[in-house]
Amino acid sequence: MKKLSILTLVALLPELVMAWGYIGHKAIAEIAERNLTPKAKANIELYTKGTPLHEYSLWMDEVVATPPYKKALAGWHASIADVDCTSPKVVRDRYRGGKDGVTAMETLRQELKEYKTLSDSTVLTAIKCIVHVVADFHCPTHVRYVDLHNEGKYPVTFLGERWDYHAVWDTGIVEAYHKGWDFVKYAEHLNTLPKSEVKKITKGWAQEWFEDSATQVRPIIYWVVNDGKKIEKLDNKFVDKCGPLAEKQMQRAGYRLAKALNEIFGK
Numbered sequence: 601m602k603k604l605s606i607l608t609l610v611a612l613l614p615e616l617v618m619a620w621g622y623i624g625h626k627a628i629a630e631i632a633e634r635n636l637t638p639k640a641k642a643n644i645e646l647y648t649k650g651t652p653l654h655e656y657s658l659w660m661d662e663v664v665a666t667p668p669y670k671k672a673l674a675g676w677h678a679s680i681a682d683v684d685c686t687s688p689k690v691v692r693d694r695y696r697g698g699k700d701g702v703t704a705m706e707t708l709r710q711e712l713k714e715y716k717t718l719s720d721s722t723v724l725t726a727i728k729c730i731v732h733v734v735a736d737f738h739c740p741t742h743v744r745y746v747d748l749h750n751e752g753k754y755p756v757t758f759l760g761e762r763w764d765y766h767a768v769w770d771t772g773i774v775e776a777y778h779k780g781w782d783f784v785k786y787a788e789h790l791n792t793l794p795k796s797e798v799k800k801i802t803k804g805w806a807q808e809w810f811e812d813s814a815t816q817v818r819p820i821i822y823w824v825v826n827d828g829k830k831i832e833k834l835d836n837k838f839v840d841k842c843g844p845l846a847e848k849q850m851q852r853a854g855y856r857l858a859k860a861l862n863e864i865f866g867k
């Protein structure tokens with residue numbers, strides 16, 4: 601049996617990151633699950649044994665510090681865009697040594713072309729990675745730009761508590777925008793895009809999806825001032841301003857994840 605060579609690669613840019621906490625990751629995987637073609641669903645279930653995709657959606661964050669995944673999957677939690685929000689290979693190679701979500705998705709697609717010849721555990725690992733990576737590069741603070749430091753690793757006050765701005769986007773907005781909603785509720789709410797729209801937003805593959813993502817989320821960099829002196833106070837108004845963008849990103853991630861899985865496992 602062949603092994604996924606990518607899982608043995610040594611990463612150049614190890615980093616400890618999370619995106620879309622529990623609700624966001626699970627909602628995106630659930631939207632995808634609901635949009636799988638019957639054929640893709642049946643093929644995926646040969647490996648998952650019926651475990652719902654959302655159960656795998658946080659796996660990459662769980663193993664982020666565990667060998668051998670720490671090195672093999674490092675960098676996959678974020679992607680890099682040029683000043684004009686494009687993400688060609690040359691930019692990904694130059695700024696992240698090719699360790700980013702878009703490149704990971706290109707490699708996985710290539711290596712899964714003959715997935716039926718791979719070992720079951722290799723394919724299952726790849727499924728777990730796809731479910732996570734597509735979601736991550738739609739999370740606003742996981743979109744990186746060559747000209748900005750927008751990781752958001754600085755303190756803010758969020759709804760009266762001390763947070764770092766990065767985590768506000770990972771979990772804060774999603775939890776506060778619809779208080780009390782679980783991931784199923786979010787999935788039901790977001791799995792409502794008309795077919796024609798779905799077709800439009802799922803065109804292409806990871807690079808196109810991430811470039812759209814980079815275009816959508818770039819404005820958030822200017823929504824909070826980080827001058828190293830003043831700590832911004834983010835209130836419910838801020839939640840209402842960010843909520844629609846967070847939802848849009850989760851929705852697009854869900855449909856695009858379905859497209860990726862359907863393309864790979866639909867035949």
Ligand SMILES: [Zn+2]
Pocket residue numbers: 617618619660661677732736
């Ligand atoms: Zn992640």
